[in-house]
Amino acid sequence: MDELTAEVVVAGAGPSGLMLANELALAGVDVVVLERLAARTGLSKALNLQPRTAEVLDLRGLLGRAEQRSFTTVPEGHFAMIPVSYAGWDTRHPYQVGIPQAQVEAALEERLAEQGVKVLRGHELTGFAQDAGGVTVTAGDVRVRAAYLVGCDGGRSAVRKALDLPFEGFEGRGHGVSADVLFASTPPGAPTEWRSMRNLVRSAASPGSFVGLIPLAEPNLYRLSYGDRLNRPADLRAKVTDDEVRAKVRESFGDAVEISEIRWASRFSDDSRLAGKYRVDRVFLAGDAAHTHFPAGGQGLNLGVQDAMNLGWKLAAELNGRAPAGLLDTYEAERRPVAEAVLQNVAAQTALIPATPEQRAMRLLFQDLTAIPEVQHRLSGMVSGLNIRYASEEPDPVGTRLPDFxxxxxxxxxxxxxxxxxxxxxxxxxxxxxxxxxxxxxxxxxxxxxxxxxxxxxxxxxxxxxxxxxxx
Ligand SMILES: Cc1cc2nc3c(=O)[nH]c(=O)nc-3n(C[C@H](O)[C@H](O)[C@H](O)COP(=O)(O)OP(=O)(O)OC[C@H]3O[C@@H](n4cnc5c(N)ncnc54)[C@H](O)[C@@H]3O)c2cc1C
CATH class of the missing domain: 3.40.30.120 (Glutaredoxin)
Incomplete structure (x- = not known):
């Protein structure tokens, strides 16, 4: 057994864990990152950085690095696939950066390596024990003693489960599938570049279902997303077969559309869950380990990166002896309500996938209301993260973001x-x-x-x- 020491152990080298490790390293904190997988898969669930995440990365000089790896910018977001403009916000980045999650991770890991921190890959956290003086974490043949542990280990977080924390929320009734599909030619009516949120989704055959195509970095390569909010397969973890994807493409886009390659496909649920607590003594949760939801609006990765940004400087201040009493508790106090709000807006977006004539009418009405600039601004504030204001007893602008100038x-x-x-x-x-x-x-x-x-x-x-x- 290899014995290591560190000030903080980060479990999980997804976007949340890598961002957190970068923040800690920047503050001179000795950090060890444990990652279950032997190598990055290169597969991308998320495809975007929202404006507030772009700002946050810019605060660390990381945005340029991410933008170099991006394939587009989209000057709007969406709420239930209804476009919402970011134009009314006082930000230098009123757009989504179109970038595969794997590229966000690569950019963050590159910066982390420059800071002298290597991810320990093939090291799955299998257990930990905490006492008054620290946490002892076990990962295969490695044992690390540290002052703090942060579980950034995703929706099925081993850290959260070991803490026996409730993962509160509701079980959805549906599911979705995402797949990166290379077509032999552009499917009829599909955009060739991702520059807008318009025309990405088309009506699907059955009530409560959806299907859409987002063009990716290569010609005729698309992110195919489809799902049904009223039905889910018996086994949500069952592999998505090529035949299933091909059948969906035929049904939605016609027999003439030919698939050259299906790069990957995976199924996800519309369950909505939030950890009862983000902290138990010396152990914290961040990112999907703390909250999971249907990927409506493109918010999950963004939420996790911003969790990391919030926790990083606070942990560093505590370890460097500069934190006022109670600072570490403000992490949960600030970030849990933000996640709660995202879960709410995601549930509302899901409800806007119409399954009945009445819901179709409601969607049309909602769509009409989004033409009102104030409504559009409110919705774009939610999905962009630009509306976040941390609660404070002091008047504005305390708790609000500093716009760049x-x-x-x-x-x-x-x-x-x-x-x-x-x-x-x-x-x-x-x-x-x-x-x-x-x-x-x-x-x-x-x-x-x-x-x-x-x-x-x-x-x-x-x-x-x-x-x-x-x-x-
Ligand atoms: C189909 C789909 C599309 C999405 N699209 C978007 C989008 O467009 N925009 C957006 O913002 N979000 C999107 N999301 C959500 C986004 O992918 C997640 O919110 C994001 O991956 C969360 O990052 P994370 O670092 O918290 O967790 P993860 O990315 O899950 O990373 C967790 C890491 O921990 C590792 N790990 C797990 N267990 C252990 C262990 N015991 N020990 C050590 N390591 C461990 C895992 O291997 C992994 O590397 C989408 C999600 C899905 C499913």
């Missing part, structure tokens, strides 16, 4: 690359501070304020209209 030759987001707090002040800046990047700016997004202290994850921690006081 130009400063000097660059942008204010550049000041966050080291993962520190950032103090923006329109008054004289005062002396440098070891834990805070201090910058004088000509103006703030809130003209009545003179100083805002912004957390490493880009949310306002505190604000004042005084020219004296902290860090003056």
């Amino acid at each position: 130009p400063v000097g030759d660059g942008y204010v987001s550049d000041l966050f690359h080291k993962g520190k707090f950032v103090l923006l002040t329109t008054a004289p800046a005062g002396p440098p501070h070891p834990d805070v990047v201090v910058a004088r700016v000509p103006a703030l997004p809130w003209p009545n304020l003179t100083k805002v202290l912004v957390r490493p994850d880009g949310y306002v921690a505190t604000a004042t209209d005084s020219t004296a006081g902290w860090l003056a």
